[in-house]
Structures are given as structure tokens and as C-alpha cells.
Amino acid sequence: MDCTYLTNYELYDIIAGGDKEELASLNLIELQGWVRTNRDNGSIGFIEFNDGTYFKNLQLVYFKENNGDLYEKIKAVRTGAAIKVIGKFVLTPENKQPFEIQVQEYELLGDVDEDYPLQKKRHSFEFLREIAHLRPRTNTFYAVYRVRSVLSMAIHEFFQSRGFVYVHTPIITGNDAEGAGQVFDVTTKGKDPNAFFGRPVNLTVSGQLHVEPFALAFRDVYTFGPTFRAENSNTPRHAAEFWMIEPEIAFADLNDDMQLIEDCIKFCIDYVQTACPEEMEFFNNFIDKDVKNRLNHVLNSEFRRMSYTEAIEILKKAVADGHKFDNSKIEWGMDLQSEHERYITEQVVNGPVFLIDYPKEIKAFYMRQNDDGKTVAACDLLVPGVGELVGGSQREERYDVLKAKMDEMGITESLQWYLDTRRYGGCKHAGFGIGFDRLLMYMTGVNNIRDSEPYPRTANNIKF
């Protein structure tokens, strides 16, 4: 029999293209994929079929009157089974589905045992986390992971199209970039911690210190890779392993940095909405009814800028006017909590806003000190719905200023190579970090980081 082997994606693509000749040429189609559901009424049966190439299912139809034996065989196929069918392509403009495949031949490629956990009913996200190897077969996780892939590509396209060089900064390192201390150690079994590398090493918390020297060679660079925190905090926004994007730009200051952040976020929103319309529609209908609105609002906003000091004044006034925060003790020098950030971006600005010029005590050592002696040239991008989405800064390029800070922290010796970049043709430069998983949560409306990663790693959770 002369038939064409096609995928879900290819079939929907042909339909969308609307080329009449191409459509007319479709007759017998071969498909290989999985049964999402199978139901029949005794004389006619329907399989919702998906081969993984596209969010939308295909409808397979089988008739008893055509072939009774085949009918009985197909009718017995369970949800989750891998099957191959050959069938006739039929346009059905009057139905919900634009077309259907009327099955003529059928083969069971891979059966499912009866304990298959993904039966046709709504499963809780908590339950699905226990079957991380199967959950990508559900609508929600299919959509999340496809958007994760597309958003990764958006990041690469954005930076590569602007001439940025992608740098694979190391995962195993002797440094602790943030000085945070909550790091995972790396050892070799049964040996002392110095055995392999000659000194204690740990998993990176940031690629920034390693990528900065590359900005002094290539001007514009970025990292995109996994980073780690051994933080035992059981929140929906913390994971032990997560991916970070860290661009670094030379001959650039905080304003250039903020412009790049704004361009990057808008590019990503536009890219994902264009590449994943079905998935975004699904998120908007079933995960977060505000997600499309929220993204489009950001896309069409000019990102505002406000100093940390001004934000503190606004928060103080809000408290004085009776607004209740969990922490209502507002004072200059404090680290803002999510509730404060969200008040600023949602109630005050009603849109994306950069807070800039933070007190130096609450920011990292490498951020450039402002002339006031009290603040650093840092920026946090706050967006409605989540609060902080991106953090960036201009870097301290002055050798003496940086060395004084590093001496204070006792890290000069181990990071001498980093400090040295300031006396070997250093220049004004800036950069930022985006937590990729959190960006994905923002884009999809998924509100637990455990549901944004393929196999999330959190305290006491590493079944897979």
C-alpha cells in the first residue's frame, strides 16, 4: 500500500498551510506514537493520539463495520501504549478537529502494564513529581518542557544574533563567587578532599567571575549553564540545582546593562509566544489565567527605573498610610523582601521597574561603588506577579577599590587572577544574571520550581 509517514506536527503544518494540492495528495498516512485515550461505543471508536512532535493530539477513528477483528484489537489498546497505524486522512471541517485518520491497519509497538500511573484523570502536581520519568507525557509537563527548550533557544538566539560569545564556565571550582558559603563539595570516594585536584573544590554558584575575563577579550559574552546552592530551604522557588544565564559586556555601564536586560526579556517573551502559541494558550487556560496578559503588559511597557532610596521612602509612606507588610519595619539598608518588591512593581509602578543603587552592605563585593560611598551600581528588575526576575550590576573596575573589598573578605589570595584583570587593560564593564528556571516559571505561570525542571533536585529529593 502506498502511504506517507507523517508526524502530528507535519500534519497540522500542512493543514495550517492550506495548500489545496498538498491536502488533496494526502491519502494513506502512517503514524507512530502513543495512545492518550481510547474510547468506543460498540460500532465506532476514537483514539486521541500523539507522537510527541506537537502539542495537539490527532484523532484516530476505527469502525466495526469495516473490519470486526481489527476493531476488537484496537478497542483493547490501553492509554499509554505505543502503536503504529496506517489510515485514511479525512478532512472534517464540521468537527472540532479539522481532520481525522480512519484506521485501516494497526500494530501494537509497546504495550503498557495495568499499573500505568497516567490514567485519564486529573493528577496533582505533587503526585506527578513522584513520576518525573512519565510526567512529560501529560499536557502540562509536555507544554512546560517544550517551552523550556524553546526559551533556551531564545536565549541563545538573542545573544548570538548580537555577536555575544557563549562561554562554558566551569562547574567544579575552588571559588565561591558570592561568598555565600552554601556550596556542595566535590570529592573522590574514600579519599581526602584534596586527592584529585590538590585542593578542596565545590560546585559553582555562579559563572560570573570566570566569564568576566572573557568579556575583556570578546567584549560581549554570556554563560548559560547549571549552578548550585546547598540551601536547605523548602520553598517553591529554591532548588539545589538550577540553570543561570550570565551575560557580561565590556565598555558598558549600568544603563547599558539595563537596556540589555529589557531587550532580552522582551525578546524572550516575543519568541516564546510566537513559537509556542498552543502551549501558551494552554497555560493561560489551565495554569494561570493572567499569564498572557502579564507577559503582553511587560512586552508593551517601557521599563521604569527607581533608586533603592526612593523605594524605601515609598514603602515607609505606604506603612505610614496603613499598608500592612509581614515586615513593616522599613529602613534604609534593609534587604527588600518579595512583598516589598511586589508592592513597588504592582501597586506603585504597575509595570516592570529597575531598582538601582543599592546599599553596598547588602550586595556582592564585585559591584561598583557609587560616588556617594554608600551605594553600588546594582539593578534588580522587578516585575508584577513575581517581584525580582533579574539582578545585575556594573562591576568594580578600579583595582584599589576592589582589592580593599576583597582584602576585607579574605579572598584576595585565592582570586588574585580575578583581581589582576583590573590591572591588565581592565575597563568599565557590567553584567547580569537570570535564573533560567524562574524565568520559565514566569513565562508559563507554573509556580513551583519543582515543576519547571525535568528532574528537580531539592533537599531530600533525588529519586531519579
Add this chain to the structure above:
Amino acid sequence: MDCTYLTNYELYDIIAGGDKEELASLNLIELQGWVRTNRDNGSIGFIEFNDGTYFKNLQLVYFKENNGDLYEKIKAVRTGAAIKVIGKFVLTPENKQPFEIQVQEYELLGDVDEDYPLQKKRHSFEFLREIAHLRPRTNTFYAVYRVRSVLSMAIHEFFQSRGFVYVHTPIITGNDAEGAGQVFDVTTKGKDPNAFFGRPVNLTVSGQLHVEPFALAFRDVYTFGPTFRAENSNTPRHAAEFWMIEPEIAFADLNDDMQLIEDCIKFCIDYVQTACPEEMEFFNNFIDKDVKNRLNHVLNSEFRRMSYTEAIEILKKAVADGHKFDNSKIEWGMDLQSEHERYITEQVVNGPVFLIDYPKEIKAFYMRQNDDGKTVAACDLLVPGVGELVGGSQREERYDVLKAKMDEMGITESLQWYLDTRRYGGCKHAGFGIGFDRLLMYMTGVNNIRDSEPYPRTANNIKF
């Protein structure tokens, strides 16, 4: 003064475009970048200038007769300094450089100390490894890291354009995919190994076992991320940390797998040669005089296929005919060494060749057993110049066969979730792994993995 801020890349791009009006409009140009070399003859001086955006330098020219003070200042600028200049754009079709910038204003942005290690002379690669934070400023490493970035993008474009979904498989894992045992352990300081995750964990050696379940949801998927081996082998081809590409395709067998490998390698070669002509020219001139020939030969070859068994017969005959290998004891069941692989691909085939159907004892447990009961459906791609470049296989999809192998290895319990994918709608599937750093070495002619990674990690080497 009305001037245009441009980069090396933009200037060369305008020249290459050859638009006469655009060229005529170039008058005063502002540039910010680094001094590669500076020389003068007392009345005229030349700076080789690069701002990191393009492989080729620009020539800055400064004249004593125009401004004696400025001349003295610029003349004193050292190699490596960051500078800003404003100058007049002048076409110089009679010179080696197609244009020059005649400096009118100058500012020192970042000076260099006198101990700057990158003086104008040839440095050994060994020496440059000691200054990994500075070596991207040399021609060789600038070219290597730019090609590394472009090759990464080639990988993403190849797979995304074919509808593959990019999956971030975990770095921290409880499994040891290859059963090799040479893994790095991950712990939290001063605590027992179970403290954070509730069980001992290690750094991944492969994302394959984690990505396979995603192929059963999306059909075509790939990973691209860091992997680790705690192998204390001091060779030019082994690093403790390296990046791997691991695609996995459902409803596909070993032939589909080999076709995908061939397409992927050819796509990468073509992509890099198109995107990095200057860098490839440089490699061909200064690193490996055969690299372009070798790549073009592969690009224009149909990849041959040969069984392991046939290869053994050929090697036996070669030894009988007097060919000397370091290991000349050729017998069926042996693991082929690089010398054997190179003999096959260079002397016998004279081109790329897949060896297929290896003895099951020397291959991984997840590879599909052939009907002969002795071999598995594995393929190694051998290419002239290096030997093995890619390894792949069809996966064992039969539950009972796979379980028997896993039982034998004692890994069934910890990998029950993996095994379960064979009884929940499993299907024929295949995949492969490319060591990204080795692919980069192959593309550039660089012959030590320490020179292909930004900050290589090998035994006793983690200065940065």
C-alpha cells in the same frame, strides 16, 4: 565633534558590504578596545587594535606632525591597554589593510602593569594554560573560543530546526550511567554523605538514562551539558569536566541513528566554516595545516558502514601482512585502540566509517542485543585524524532482556524507573553521544583538550 561609535566587526562588515554611500558616510569613528601592538618610527605610529568583536585587528595610525603632545602620549601606550580613540576613517586599497583609522583624539581607559604576561612574542600553549584568564586575548585562543561558541550554536540550530526538544538532564544524580565507577561524589561540608539528599550522590557521567524517558514523550530530544569523570589519566584527550551532546530518537533504529549522526557532523562542519572563515583560515595556517582539507573531505564523503567483526578480520590480515601496531594481538572481543581505529578509517576506508555490531561484553548494558546473541546494535563513528568521534546505539527496548542485564549488574533496584519505561509504552529507540570538546578539537586542529576549554579541569589542575 560628530562621530559614529563602531566596532571592529561593524567596520569590516561595512567594507565587505561595499556599499559606496555607506563607505563615503564614514568619517569620524569612535572606537573602544585593546592595544595588541604599538610601534612608531619617531614621526608616525601604528597600533594594532582589537575590540573583541572580530578576529581581524584594525590599524590605528597617529602622526607627530598633527599633534606632538598626542603623539607622545599614544606612543607610550603598552600592549594590552584598554583605550578609546576618535579618528578619521581612510580607505587604503593599496595597503595590506583595506582601511585605517587616523587618530585625532585618544583616552587611556585601562592601563596595563609592566608584568603583563602577553607581550608580543610567541608563547607556548603550556605557558598560556597558566594564564587561562588572559589567553582568550591571543589569536589562537580567541579563535578557539569563538568557534566553541559558534559550534555550540550549530548544535542547537541543527536539533531545534528538526523539532528536537532540548532537555536539561540533572548534574547531581544517584546513578552512574555507565557503571564505570569513576565518579565525583557530592557532599555538604562536614556532614555525612547522606546529609542533603538522604542518600549518596555524584556528578553525572551521562544524561542518557535521564533523557530517554523524554524521547518517549517528545519523540526527538537532546541534551547538551557538562558531564564528569574522576579519571586520573593525564592524556591530551581526557578532562575531568567536559560537555556532552546526547540526542535520543524514538521510533528509530541504528540506521536512523547513523543517518542523524552523519547529518549532524556535516551540518556542524558547514556551519562553522561559514560562520568563522577567518578563524578556520588561522587554524589551517598556524595550528593544523590539514584541518580544512580534512573537514571538507568528511563533508563530501558518504559515511561508510562496517561491522566490528569485519574490522577485526581486516586488522588481523594487516598484522599478518606485516603492519605493526603497539598492540598487534588482534582478536574478536577486544576493545579497539585508537591505533586500530585510525588504521581502519585512514588506511582502509580513507574516510569516515561507522563500525557497528560490537561484542556485547565491551559495550554498555542499555544497548540492544542483536539476534546473534553475541553483539549489540552499537555504532562508533571513526574519522581520519582522530579515530572515534561519536558513539551511539539502538537501545534495548525489551523489558526482559534489559532486566536480565541490569540484574546481572545489580542496578535494577536503583534504576527501576528507567526499566519501567520499557513496560509503559516503550518503543524502538536510539541515540548517541558526542564529546563536545573533542568535536571542537577536531574542528580546529587543537590537539590538547586543555586548550579547547575555557578553564580546563584535570587531575591536580584547578588554579582558576
